[in-house]
Amino acid sequence: MAITREHDLHKRRSGRNVGLAVVLVLFIALVFGLTIAKVSGGSALQAFDHSYRPSLDPDHVRFQQR
């Protein structure tokens, strides 16, 4: 037997908590998506992996474009 009685108020609070959680998760996803869109500017992202790659070097890229 449960030690607390389930009441409509519990359901309402639970609904509020779940609703807020969903909104926060969606907000985080939107901000993450927005960050990716802003940083990539429409092109693919490349992370720095501690080794030299010419494609990450702005001087090299400028030289290639000449």
Add this chain to the structure above:
Amino acid sequence: MTDLRTDISYATPGEGSFGDYVALLKPRVMSLVVFTALVGLLVAPGSLHPVEALAAIIFIALGAGASGALNMWWDADIDQVMKRTSGRPIPAGKVAPGEALGLGVALSGLSVIMLWLATNALAGFLLAFTIFFYAVIYSMWLKRATPQNIVIGGAAGAFPPLIGWVAVTGSISLEACLMFLLIFMWTPPHFWALALFMKSDYHKANVPMLTVTHGRKVTRAHILVYTIALIPFALAAGLTSIGGPVYLALALVLNLMFLQGAVAIWRRDEAQAEGDGYATEKRVFRFSLAYLFLHFVAILAEAALANLPAYAGFAAQFKILELF
């Protein structure tokens, strides 16, 4: 053993459901805001990354919702008296006024900053101005002070397509202004038609609607005058880059029908209106909703048709205001 007393009423403030907090944001108004802002965003020259566009629409809608919450906080006393609004979360005792204020202020700040970050500073500023205009200029000042409340306050509802346009272009243009003016000029006849058959509500709440301060005869005349004043702006949009033959043809029919409705309202007296339960007023009010929706659908249709080279060449002849 329980942490809860079950012998008290739970309609006490602060125990509203998630839906009650959503209701504070006026979701029906938000849907209109989303639609008009989306049209402004889609027909503007240039483009946004889809995620940026989605974020822009969400934050414009959130800003509109925030101003709705602030309006409900300020107008709780009026809402309690009026039948149409007595079921809103604050008068119904589901949400405390302070919570509505907190939600409104928090969402205002969040939506403005996020729209600025997602798009540009001008769009963020315009959203901030819209919230200020609706919450302070309209709700706190004009609504209780002048029968022209609807005329000037209508600007708040007219901003979304302009903000959508600015989110893409970063600047204000003739097309954006005409979309603004279309909603701005449409608002008075739309709301006065509503006020004609909801008069007792506004009267009870002591809101100086035109029907209360100047009577119904004057209101009927105002509906006709403002409908006539609306027509040039509705048609002018068809002569700019967002218009074209499809928009112009539809706008011509819609404006003639709206004018016909406004004339019918003007020619009626109270005895006739009460006799048929305000049938004409209700019909014109419902039509005014379709009127605005279809104008924006036509603007969207023109943008879609512009991708067809044959149509674009033909439509260009109509866009004589495009240079401005």
